[in-house]
Every structure is written in structure tokens, then in C-alpha cells.
Amino acid sequence: MRVLLVEDTPDVADAIVEHFRRRGDAVDLADACAAAADALAVQVYDLLILDINLPDGSGIDILRGLRRDRDGTPVLVLTARLAVEDRVEALDMGADDYLMKPFDLRELEARARALARRRAGESGGVIEYGDLRFDPAGRTAEVAGRPIALTKREFCLLETLVANRGRVMPKEAIFDKLFAFDAEEVGLNAVEVYVGRLRRKLEPSRVAIRTLRGLGYQLVADA
Structure with a gap:
């Protein structure tokens, strides 16, 4: 599975990258909106793991741009925001799932796999x-x-x-x-x-x- 992780907190990003790579996935890391846009312009991904708060903008803008271009790449949003409105906005913009920080890496992986299976049209895990x-x-x-x-x-x-x-x-x-x-x-x-x-x-x-x-x-x- 090829994954783009958009996350600017180094320790969080390193932990996610290490976890997925240890499983054999290919993971690209972008720490800002601009870097994410560059990666998305040249590579097709199976999954986008997207933080909301980024140093040069909002992850919601990346999500909005993908869906405006009718890009159906599954997007799992990471957010530290507690307000229900923020989560609703992400889902309304086309996010497929979200996970509140802090989170367990095993849950993140399970949700990522579920989104990948859904995109491939698989109804079950096996x-x-x-x-x-x-x-x-x-x-x-x-x-x-x-x-x-x-x-x-x-x-x-x-x-x-x-x-x-x-x-x-x-x-x-x-x-x-x-x-x-x-x-x-x-x-x-x-x-x-x-x-x-x-x-x-x-x-x-x-x-x-x-x-x-x-x-x-x-x-x-x-x-």
C-alpha cells in the first residue's frame, strides 16, 4: 500500500512512518500543505493520512482540492480538535474517516486497512x-x-x-x-x-x- 502522510509534528510523523513501513507499506511524508501538493501532483496513493493543523494552512484545504478535482483517494483525517463541528466539516468535505489525537497506532492501521479494502471493493477481511x-x-x-x-x-x-x-x-x-x-x-x-x-x-x-x-x-x- 502506498501512503501519503501529511503531519508536521516530528514525533507523531516518525512513529506513524515507522509503524507502516515495518508492515511493508511505502510511506511518503509531507510536513506542510505545499509539500503534500507536490507529492499528490506526481504520485497516486492508496491512502492519504491527513493532519488538519499544518504550518502553511489547513489540511481541509487539501481535502477540498482533492474532492473538487474528483480525486477519490481515501482520506483519513487526524485531528486534535475536540469540537464536533470540526469533525463534521472534515466529513462533509469528503473525508472517509477521522481519528482523534492521541490515538493508538494499531487503530490507525486498522482504519487504514479498512479504507483500502473498501476502495478495492472487498467486503471482508480475508x-x-x-x-x-x-x-x-x-x-x-x-x-x-x-x-x-x-x-x-x-x-x-x-x-x-x-x-x-x-x-x-x-x-x-x-x-x-x-x-x-x-x-x-x-x-x-x-x-x-x-x-x-x-x-x-x-x-x-x-x-x-x-x-x-x-x-x-x-x-x-x-x-
Whole structure:
């Protein structure tokens, strides 16, 4: 999952970034409205975690701009404001959820995963495809009832492919899901490496990663 976190409080931002990256997500951090606008101009995100009080404006303005442009990126608002009116305003502007500060990182992650599943059209938490059983919340995957051990990056790759199962995912799109802007030392060929590793771990099963040269990768399942 590719996440943009807009938060200007260093300790809060660092804790959120570390938590999500530890789970294998790619997280970009913006500490002001201007930085957030720059990131949104060049990258498509699965989720925007948005603080309201920012040094150069309000997170509500970012949210308003997204919805004005008919950008449906899920937005989870973080707020320290206690007034009901502030929360109502965020929801009226198109926020998908909000969380009051201080909060538990586990709750933040659970809400983030729920929004990502909702966007992907998943009604439940556990996804079954062929003989693959994938649990994004529990961070587990099984093939024909057999657990498979995945690294954080491999799990994130499988999560991306499962969310787009049956569809062709360009290599560039997969790269954007796996790596944040600050992963400058990582090249596009890293996708091939992780696909190869995951493909081996899915064997033998009725689920496979198909390579379509010049197009990308596709997760398919035999009937």
C-alpha cells in the first residue's frame, strides 16, 4: 500500500512512518500543505493520512482540492480538535474517516486497512482466490491450507497483486506500491526480483504470477 502522510509534528510523523513501513507499506511524508501538493501532483496513493493543523494552512484545504478535482483517494483525517463541528466539516468535505489525537497506532492501521479494502471493493477481511487464502489484517497467507512465509516486501507485493487479481499490473505501478520517494537506491528491476521470489513461494498452487512481456504482471488462478 502506498501512503501519503501529511503531519508536521516530528514525533507523531516518525512513529506513524515507522509503524507502516515495518508492515511493508511505502510511506511518503509531507510536513506542510505545499509539500503534500507536490507529492499528490506526481504520485497516486492508496491512502492519504491527513493532519488538519499544518504550518502553511489547513489540511481541509487539501481535502477540498482533492474532492473538487474528483480525486477519490481515501482520506483519513487526524485531528486534535475536540469540537464536533470540526469533525463534521472534515466529513462533509469528503473525508472517509477521522481519528482523534492521541490515538493508538494499531487503530490507525486498522482504519487504514479498512479504507483500502473498501476502495478495492472487498467486503471482508480475508480474501480467497484459487487455493490462496490471504488475510491482510492478520498478515498471513496460505496456499492449499499451507502457510507461506513472506518478507514484508513480498507480503506487500502479494497484497498489491491480490487487490488487482486478474488484471495486468505494469511494473512501474507495482514499483510505486512497494517503494517510497526516499528509496532512491532501488531500481525498477527490484520488482522482477521480488516477483521471482514470490512466484517460487506460491509453488505448487493453483495461483500463479503471469508475466506479460512489455505489459506487466498478472495474478491468475486455475479453475
